[in-house]
Amino acid sequence: MNSKPNKSNGTKPAVGSHSRSILDDRRIRLALSILGAIVAWMIVTIIVQPGTTNTIYNVPVDYTYDSSVYTSRGLSIVSAEDKTVNLKISGDGYTIGSLTASDFVVYPDWSSVRDSGQKTLRLLVRGANGMLNGVTVTIDGSDNMVDVMFDVVEEKTLPVTVTTNYLTISDGYILYSTEVSKDMVTLSGPSSELDKVTTCTAEVTYSGELDSSVTLATPLRFYTSGGTEVNFEYTELEESSVDVTLQVYKMATLPVNVSFINAPRDFDESVLVYELSRKQLKVAGPAEKIDALSTLSIGTIDLSTFTRNKVYELPIELPSDIYLLDNISTITLSFDCSGLETKTMNLPSSCVQVVNLPSTYQLTVETERLMNVTLCGPKAALETLTPEQVVVEIDAEDFSVATGQQNIACRLYVPSNGRIFALGSYVLQCRIESN
Structure with missing residues (x-):
């Protein structure tokens, strides 16, 4: 006899009942199967996606790649256009999706370069680190040629010549000397240009009259042997200008005398009557030093070694920063010893x-x-x-x-x-x- 009490409504409790899962529904399972198939198809078509095509833009042309082909012939590039191209790549989407411009190298086909001159070369493209498996790459469009100028690149060293034809010097002054910051200049470029050049000049210009020393930045100019100026297209200059220092001095014509050493106390020099081969000299120097001079002492006579009737050949010795303009180096001195x-x-x-x-x-x-x-x-x-x-x-x-x-x-x-x-x-x- 069943000892469990009946429910209040008189019904008996269910025997062996349990909760139902959503996956128990056949329709749900069918829908999930279809969704999984769609996801799998998307993975294959979107991520792997064989036969996918992509474009990489603005890949620069590399003129150094495989350059030994032309450098082994003694040639160098003296001019080449700055060029970029677009690359069309195809392959599975997973592989090409991660590729960038750095994965490829675009370069001219050097095989036809044999001598100097301008060449129009076809562009080639390859993987930067070798072949890319399963990837096809081509240059997009018809712009796949490049113009390159080749020549034998040499160096040429020329002395810098200063010209002062365009300067005006104030009256009473002289352009005594010029100094240039660089005596020689080196050019580097194609032999076809360098062979034309024979001289290099620094042509100094100044807007007013010069009455003092000055340093001026002066551009360099290059000329053929016939005097025609050369304007370089490919040649590079070590220096395009130099500093030229112009030593501009005041001129004066001053009387000369000699001085005596080992003379006694309170010596009266008038007892020594002498004659000089030059009584005055033309000199130049900074204005303030020239203005301070009234005579020039050109040398000394040692009285302890004085010899009557001797003729002395005196090297001209001038104060510092005073320069002789006369074309002589000595003055002859002779004493009149008739009264001694x-x-x-x-x-x-x-x-x-x-x-x-x-x-x-x-x-x-x-x-x-x-x-x-x-x-x-x-x-x-x-x-x-x-x-x-x-x-x-x-x-x-x-x-x-x-x-x-x-x-x-x-x-x-x-x-x-x-x-x-x-x-x-x-x-x-x-x-x-x-x-």
Whole structure:
């Protein structure tokens, strides 16, 4: 007997009942099968899609690819158009969908290049890293040719010549010299162009009159041997211009004189009467330096080696930044010694005077007599000259003061007559002691 109670409505509960799935419906399963077939078809036709065609735009022409074909003949490209092409590629959609311009190389067919000149070459295309399996590539359209100019590329080095035909220099001034920042210039280009060129010039121009030095940037120009200017089409210049420095100086004509060294104290140079082969010189230099000059000292005469009636050939020595315009390098100097005589004397140590000696030192002259001193001057002055009138001066500023014995150079002069001077050089043996 069933012990379970009946439901309140008097019905009995169902036996073995369960929930139904959507996939239990045959129509649903059929629809899913159709959808899967459609997706599979889309994968094949859209992603794999054999026979798909695509276009890659603006692929540049590579003129370096396989260039050994023409460089092995000594040729170089001197001109080539900057060209791009479109590529049409076909294959399965999965493969070509990832391809870009970098996967291909477009280049001219060099096989017909044998010599210089302009060539019209057919363009070829291939995979950048070899063949692409299952992919066909062609140049889109009929624009598949390119013009290339070939020649033997050489170098030529020319000196830079400065021309100043177009300059105006102020009155009283001179263009003394020109300096260029680069003496030589190198050209690189086809031999057909370089063979025409024989000269390179920097033709300096300036808008006003020049009265001072200036540096100007000047373009380079090139000419044939016949003087026709060459305008390059393919040649490259190492420099297209140079800096030209124009040294513009003021001119002056100045009197010349000579100076004397080893002269005695308060020496009267008028006793030396001389004649110069040139009394004045034409010079040039910066305006401020020329304006500061009234005469030119062209050289020196050492009175200690003076010889009567000797003719001196003096190299012209000018102050720095002063330049000689006359075409000479020496001046001849001759003395009129008709009024000069010489006299030889022996001078006692009492004639010695010591100057500028520090007070902490004492100097004793050990030479009792300075022998065979030769003096030169007017004849009348020498006839009455006595040894006591001559001073033998030792100047402590002329040597290193130290205790002990030294041979010290001395200077001779006659205080009473500045027209007398000593010939030769003289030394005294001295002893220096500390106080």
